[in-house]
Amino acid sequence: MAARSMPVPVSDAPGVSPWVPVPFRVEQRAVETADTITIALTPPKGVPPIPFRPGQFNMLYVFGVGEAAISIAGDPTQPENLFHTIRSAGRVSAALSQAAPGSTVGVRGPYGTGWPLAEAKGKDVILVAGGLGLPPLRPVLYEMLRDRERYGRIEVIYGARTPKDLVYYNQIQKWRDRTDLRFQTTVDAAGREWYGDVGLVTARVPDIRIDPANAIAFLCGPEIMMKFTAQALEAKGMTDGSIYVSLERNMKCAVGICGHCQLGPEFVCRDGPVFRYQDVRRFLSVREL
Amino acid sequence: MTSAPSSDGLRLVDHRFFEGVKGGLPQRLQPLTIERTYELGDMLVREGDIADRFVLIFEGKVALEIVLPDRPRVTIQTLGGGEVLGWSWLLPPPQWWLDARAVKRTRTLEIPAPELRAALDARPEDGYEFLLRLLPVVAQRLDHTRLQLMDLHGG
Numbered sequence: 467m468a469a470r471s472m473p474v475p476v477s478d479a480p481g482v483s484p485w486v487p488v489p490f491r492v493e494q495r496a497v498e499t500a501d502t503i504t505i506a507l508t509p510p511k512g513v514p515p516i517p518f519r520p521g522q523f524n525m526l527y528v529f530g531v532g533e534a535a536i537s538i539a540g541d542p543t544q545p546e547n548l549f550h551t552i553r554s555a556g557r558v559s560a561a562l563s564q565a566a567p568g569s570t571v572g573v574r575g576p577y578g579t580g581w582p583l584a585e586a587k588g589k590d591v592i593l594v595a596g597g598l599g600l601p602p603l604r605p606v607l608y609e610m611l612r613d614r615e616r617y618g619r620i621e622v623i624y625g626a627r628t629p630k631d632l633v634y635y636n637q638i639q640k641w642r643d644r645t646d647l648r649f650q651t652t653v654d655a656a657g658r659e660w661y662g663d664v665g666l667v668t669a670r671v672p673d674i675r676i677d678p679a680n681a682i683a684f685l686c687g688p689e690i691m692m693k694f695t696a697q698a699l700e701a702k703g704m705t706d707g708s709i710y711v712s713l714e715r716n717m718k719c720a721v722g723i724c725g726h727c728q729l730g731p732e733f734v735c736r737d738g739p740v741f742r743y744q745d746v747r748r749f750l751s752v753r754e755l
Numbered sequence: 756m757t758s759a760p761s762s763d764g765l766r767l768v769d770h771r772f773f774e775g776v777k778g779g780l781p782q783r784l785q786p787l788t789i790e791r792t793y794e795l796g797d798m799l800v801r802e803g804d805i806a807d808r809f810v811l812i813f814e815g816k817v818a819l820e821i822v823l824p825d826r827p828r829v830t831i832q833t834l835g836g837g838e839v840l841g842w843s844w845l846l847p848p849p850q851w852w853l854d855a856r857a858v859k860r861t862r863t864l865e866i867p868a869p870e871l872r873a874a875l876d877a878r879p880e881d882g883y884e885f886l887l888r889l890l891p892v893v894a895q896r897l898d899h900t901r902l903q904l905m906d907l908h909g910g
Binding site for chain 1: 818
């Protein structure tokens with residue numbers, strides 16, 4: 467598959483201000499967990515679907531409440547339905563979580579660099595997600611499974627607090643049934659109804675079957691998870707140049723102007739949110755930022 | 756659960772615990788082993804029982820569970836092939852502090868604690884080698900516990 471050019475943000479279309487959200491319609495709303503939902507957004511008449519790359523995000527605006535950066539969680543080949551998985555954590559995300567089918571949500575985007583899929587071609591791939599880190603990696607899986615023969619082994623490790631906190635539960639069962647990838651789920655604690663793994667994602671890393679000299683890893687989740695998973699991958703023989711992380715910061719403008727998401731010399735919204743671990747690891751160990 | 760002295764089945768030398776070991780330690784311990792197979796739901800050990808053996812898991816999955824008064828039991832960790840059950844058998848009082856239950860058909864090699872301790876006492880170099888391998892298991896469990904306290908999957 468040819469590498470795609472950088473998608474143009476919908477707000478960058480001729481005659482549209484980058485600061486003005488485009489009103490999209492909430493087409494579907496699915497409950498994932500007690501505090502997490504997935505919505506599908508469709509563009510208004512006359513506005514084409516937004517092409518996006520795995521790992522990019524949109525700024526979603528709840529009119530009268532505010533705006534939040536949310537990763538795109540759908541299939542990049544089907545941008546007509548823009549999927550976002552949202553955990554109710556703050557004022558804006560709580561309002562987004564209540565968005566009913568038929569209601570309107572403002573969209574600016576897509577923004578950010580995305581995961582380096584071209585670099586993953588021909589390599590073993592490790593995807594590690596913690597908590598709500600799976601949605602930004604789901605488009606990667608869609609892409610890789612569509613072009614499965616272009617990649618080596620694919621190992622996915624997904625960790626959540628409890629079985630009830632796992633998102634995309636039914637889809638995960640289908641992924642687990644596939645013979646061309648290994649999808650491991652693990653939780654922090656569980657009752658007897660859970661027959662899966664209990665423990666940290668880092669504990670699953672020694673079991674992955676990869677060639678560390680020809681492998682690439684994409685990590686997404688809490689920074690502490692990514693930091694210790696990267697350590698475990700390095701113990702497995704990988705280098706920090708072949709490990710990528712998706713960082714989350716307080717994104718406001720999303721176009722590298724306001725500086726709210728600045729991390730050292732980088733603007734997470736513009737230069738990230740996906741970074742080579744080698745380039746940002748020093749910032750994940752700074753005592754005070 | 757079925758058990759049999761290990762003769763031509765699982766070999767200690769193939770277990771990750773003994774990976775890279777030199778000097779014949781797993782070969783010397785092999786005659787002491789008992790091979791066991793646990794079916795789904797079988798208990799390997801129960802909290803409070805005497806920790807009478809060292810358990811090396813070759814295949815399957817074992818849930819470590821804590822029984823809480825008036826609450827459903829909680830699985831705090833699962834162990835799979837290549838992992839070992841613990842070190843309670845080594846330190847006095849030798850007592851299991853958790854329940855361990857097979858959540859998949861599980862195959863193990865197990866070494867009775869008195870014989871293992873005697874073998875390690877008899878050859879201190881073997882005892883040292885063994886502890887060098889057991890200590891990382893202890894350290895890793897401690898690290899994981901710390902990380903769990905930091906809510907690693909919470910984001």
